[in-house]
Amino acid sequence: MTTGPSTFDIEAFLNSLVQRMFPVWYAAQAVKEMPLADMGVLNPNNFLCHRWLSLHSVVQAMQGSLENAGSEWQTLHQLLGKLIVEQDYQRPLSISAIQGVEYSGHDANLPNIASYAEHYLSDFPWESAEDFDRNVKAAFPDSEKPFRVVYREWDGRYYWVNKQEPDHFAAASLHAQQKQRDATITANINVESLHMASLDALRSQFWLLLMTRDDAYRVLELLNQTPFKVILCEFEWRRSDLVVLCAEKNQAKLNNILLNLQNNRSSQQVTDLGRYLNRHHHPFRNQ
Structure with a gap:
C-alpha cells in the first residue's frame, strides 16, 4: 500500500528542537540571518x-x-x-538659521521655509532689497521682540514659535537664500539640551x-x-x-x-x- 508525500518538515522540526535545547545559541545564530526592513x-x-x-x-x-x-x-x-534639560538665552539670531516654524494653516510636506514661499507665495513681493526689508520688519516687528525660538541640540535645528501664518518670514527667507542676504533678530532662545x-x-x-x-x-x-x-x-x-x-x-x-x-x-x-x-x-x- 502506498501513501502520499509526507508533510513532515524535518528542517522546521530540527530548528524547533535546537531552539528548545540551546535557546541562547540559537538566538545568537538566528539574528545574524534575520532580514530586517x-x-x-x-x-x-x-x-x-x-x-x-x-x-x-x-x-x-x-x-x-x-x-x-x-x-x-x-x-x-x-x-x-x-x-532633556532646557535653558533660555536672549541672543541675536540670523533669520537664515531658522529652519522651521511652529504654526501654519498649511500642512504640506515641504522641506523648508523657502520652499513654502515658492509653493504658496507666487504673487508675494520678495525679490528686491526693499521687499526683503519690509518682509523682515513685518514678520519681526520691534514691538514684539524678543521673538521666541527653540534650538534643539540633538539635531542642530532652530524653529520660530510663531502665532500667525509665516508668509513674510518665508518671503524674507527665500530672498536670503536666493540673494545671499541675511538679517538678525533679537531672540529668546529656548535651548533643548542633552x-x-x-x-x-x-x-x-x-x-x-x-x-x-x-x-x-x-x-x-x-x-x-x-x-x-x-x-x-x-x-x-x-x-x-x-x-x-x-x-x-x-x-x-x-x-x-x-x-x-x-x-x-x-x-x-x-x-x-x-x-x-x-x-x-x-x-x-x-x-
Missing part, C-alpha cells in the same frame, strides 16, 4: 517643526511603556527622565535598539525563549511602526546576541538610539 527617514526636513522627530515625544512614549514594567526597568525610566551624563549612563547600561515593530517582535520572540529580560518601548506617536528594544548590558551572552543583530546591518535597519543621539549632537554656541 528599512525604517525610512527618522528626522525628516519640513518647514513645520511638528513633522520633525521629537525627543520629548520619544522620552514620553518610552517612559509610558516602562511605567508598569517592573522595578528592574525603573533605572531606565529615571535616566530617560533626566535626558544631559550628557545621563546619555552616557544610558549608553553604558542599556541597549536601546530602534527597529521596525515587526522586526522587533521577531527578535523578542527569540529572546523570550532565553533567560534574558528584554522589553519593547514605543518610539513616538508619529512613528508607530517603530519600537525600541531595551535590555541591560550586564549579561555577556545577551550582549553577544544583540551585537550579532547589529553586525553588518545599516543604521536604516537597526539603530542604537543612544549612539544616534550622541552622533547627532550639536551643542549650542553660547556667545
Whole structure:
C-alpha cells in the first residue's frame, strides 16, 4: 500500500528542537540571518517643526511603556527622565538659521521655509532689497521682540514659535537664500539640551535598539525563549511602526546576541538610539 508525500518538515522540526535545547545559541545564530526592513527617514526636513522627530515625544512614549514594567526597568525610566534639560538665552539670531516654524494653516510636506514661499507665495513681493526689508520688519516687528525660538541640540535645528501664518518670514527667507542676504533678530532662545551624563549612563547600561515593530517582535520572540529580560518601548506617536528594544548590558551572552543583530546591518535597519543621539549632537554656541 502506498501513501502520499509526507508533510513532515524535518528542517522546521530540527530548528524547533535546537531552539528548545540551546535557546541562547540559537538566538545568537538566528539574528545574524534575520532580514530586517528599512525604517525610512527618522528626522525628516519640513518647514513645520511638528513633522520633525521629537525627543520629548520619544522620552514620553518610552517612559509610558516602562511605567508598569517592573522595578528592574525603573533605572531606565529615571535616566530617560533626566535626558532633556532646557535653558533660555536672549541672543541675536540670523533669520537664515531658522529652519522651521511652529504654526501654519498649511500642512504640506515641504522641506523648508523657502520652499513654502515658492509653493504658496507666487504673487508675494520678495525679490528686491526693499521687499526683503519690509518682509523682515513685518514678520519681526520691534514691538514684539524678543521673538521666541527653540534650538534643539540633538539635531542642530532652530524653529520660530510663531502665532500667525509665516508668509513674510518665508518671503524674507527665500530672498536670503536666493540673494545671499541675511538679517538678525533679537531672540529668546529656548535651548533643548542633552544631559550628557545621563546619555552616557544610558549608553553604558542599556541597549536601546530602534527597529521596525515587526522586526522587533521577531527578535523578542527569540529572546523570550532565553533567560534574558528584554522589553519593547514605543518610539513616538508619529512613528508607530517603530519600537525600541531595551535590555541591560550586564549579561555577556545577551550582549553577544544583540551585537550579532547589529553586525553588518545599516543604521536604516537597526539603530542604537543612544549612539544616534550622541552622533547627532550639536551643542549650542553660547556667545
